[in-house]
Amino acid sequence: MPRRKPAPADSRHLRRAIAIAAARLMAEDGLTDYATAKRKAARSLGAEHGEGLPTNEEVQTELRLYQSIYQEDEQNDRLQALRQTALNAMQLLNEFQPRLTGAVLDGTAARYSPIHLQLVADSSKDVEIWLLTHQIAFDTASLPHQNPRSPEDRFVLDMDDTTVLVDVFPAQKRHSGAPSAAMSEVKTLLANSTAATSLSELQLTVPTDAR
Numbered sequence: 001m002p003r004r005k006p007a008p009a010d011s012r013h014l015r016r017a018i019a020i021a022a023a024r025l026m027a028e029d030g031l032t033d034y035a036t037a038k039r040k041a042a043r044s045l046g047a048e049h050g051e052g053l054p055t056n057e058e059v060q061t062e063l064r065l066y067q068s069i070y071q072e073d074e075q076n077d078r079l080q081a082l083r084q085t086a087l088n089a090m091q092l093l094n095e096f097q098p099r100l101t102g103a104v105l106d107g108t109a110a111r112y113s114p115i116h117l118q119l120v121a122d123s124s125k126d127v128e129i130w131l132l133t134h135q136i137a138f139d140t141a142s143l144p145h146q147n148p149r150s151p152e153d154r155f156v157l158d159m160d161d162t163t164v165l166v167d168v169f170p171a172q173k174r175h176s177g178a179p180s181a182a183m184s185e186v187k188t189l190l191a192n193s194t195a196a197t198s199l200s201e202l203q204l205t206v207p208t209d210a211r
Helices: 008-029 034-044 056-070 072-092 124-133 183-191 195-202
Strands: 099-101 115-121 153-159 162-170
Touching: 008 034, 008 056, 034 056, 056 072, 072 099, 072 115, 072 153, 072 162, 072 183, 115 124, 124 153, 124 162
Parallel strands: 115 162
Antiparallel strands: 099 115, 153 162
């Protein structure tokens, strides 16, 4: 018997339910990839074929709502600590024009979220040699979702018991196109007491949706 196609109202309800479940996974379980959170949420709700998946923007809206209701004080403290660590890392890596991106920048960093930095160098080998010369421990990591805008390489550092993902872009490519902030802008974020104020000032947008 053919599977019944959901009515429009049912589809909207399912889409919202997936967005809420995905946001909860990101807030509580530390998932940082929107696509992974959406697929896992869809499976938990019986949407085996991935129908009705919400956009990244819809999930982020629910994530902000969840954090404001259930994690407000924790979230503000977390952001301040992560942004200070990010600034420390950027000062350390200043030679490579570091920029902050991702959830620590846009204010949705959840428990266990890493810090994402983007560097510019002629070659990722230059960054690797610099780290070795300054005796800074690091690992390398594989890069998900490879595309023409992907970085050349990714290094993983540990600062203040926090994972720092460092993506290296060649000079001709610069950065990935996702919202990012220089050191001066991160200092502005630290000067604000809430994520909402800082986001409004910098007019950040959600990364391009990738399902």
